[in-house]
Amino acid sequence: MGKIRDASELDAEACAAIYAPYVRDTAITFELDPPTVDEMAERIARSVRTHAWLVLEDDEGCVIGYAYGGQMKPRAAYRWSCEVSIYLEPGRRRTGGGRALYEALFERLTARGYRTAVAGMTLPNPASEGLHAALGFEPIGTYRKIGWKHNAWHDVAWSQLPLATAEDPPVEPT
Numbered sequence: 001m002g003k004i005r006d007a008s009e010l011d012a013e014a015c016a017a018i019y020a021p022y023v024r025d026t027a028i029t030f031e032l033d034p035p036t037v038d039e040m041a042e043r044i045a046r047s048v049r050t051h052a053w054l055v056l057e058d059d060e061g062c063v064i065g066y067a068y069g070g071q072m073k074p075r076a077a078y079r080w081s082c083e084v085s086i087y088l089e090p091g092r093r094r095t096g097g098g099r100a101l102y103e104a105l106f107e108r109l110t111a112r113g114y115r116t117a118v119a120g121m122t123l124p125n126p127a128s129e130g131l132h133a134a135l136g137f138e139p140i141g142t143y144r145k146i147g148w149k150h151n152a153w154h155d156v157a158w159s160q161l162p163l164a165t166a167e168d169p170p171v172e173p174t
Contacts, residue, residue, distance in 0.1 A: 007053040012041035014063035030147040052108040064089045067101040081116040110163045113173035123155040137161045
């Protein structure tokens, strides 16, 4: 399968290359322009400071996928929850890489004190829906016709996964 490791800004070019086709050719993400390498480097740096960003390498050491966590909402009461996303090179879905990336990501987020992960999926997206369901995410709602891209309205389904339970009040995420 390859190796999963913490990402750094040096992975920005590979992550930007993986993400660009999703931006240009699909409604999976609602971004309209692929981020530059510098923009991706800043995203990685920001995520690593507060949550986690991981990459999956193939047997030759090339980055073929990534997963990350970030702030769910800016209001303080949400600080124990995070939004997660995952992207794999085209043709790498249903190979076990997504599951492995997410499981490693959840371990790091839990260790930092996060209690809940949420994920949004533009519909239809059977691969993403299946991965999230297989990992135990539970549906929590759907935003109907929330995003306009490629000359059509798109729904986004949201699901959540409990990462940890602990004593209350919760300890601040690190």
